[in-house]
Amino acid sequence: xxxxxxxxxxxxxxxxxxxxxxxxxLASVETRFAQTFPNELASGRLSIATRDCLRLCTRDPVVxxxxxxxxxxxxxxxxxxxxxxxxxxxQDLRNSEAMMSK
Numbered sequence: 001x002x003x004x005x006x007x008x009x010x011x012x013x014x015x016x017x018x019x020x021x022x023x024x025x026l027a028s029v030e031t032r033f034a035q036t037f038p039n040e041l042a043s044g045r046l047s048i049a050t051r052d053c054l055r056l057c058t059r060d061p062v063v064x065x066x067x068x069x070x071x072x073x074x075x076x077x078x079x080x081x082x083x084x085x086x087x088x089x090x091q092d093l094r095n096s097e098a099m100m101s102k
Contacts (some may be wrong), residue, residue: 006046007066014051022061
């Protein structure tokens with residue numbers, strides 16, 4: 001079974017993007033992830049997308065992380081990088097275990 005892609009959904013709805021915070025977070029995440037995960041982004045194992053509203057309104061930007069569904073309010077770049085690395089590593093481990101059991 002193929003692993004689901006890791007996806008960050010950045011909310012750019014009216015509350016999350018108040019004062020441009022949501023779009024600023026999106027731009028910084030895209031830049032940092034392009035530097036850190038170029039192969040994963042190119043292969044589709046990792047993606048970044050926007051949503052007009054995630055219905056998790058705060059006054060800060062919200063990011064939902066898939067496939068786990070975890071939602072983070074005003075996450076740091078480091079927090080998002082750690083979560084992405086951990087999820088990708090977990091998928092790699094599951095894939096290698098599946099290959100070994102064949």
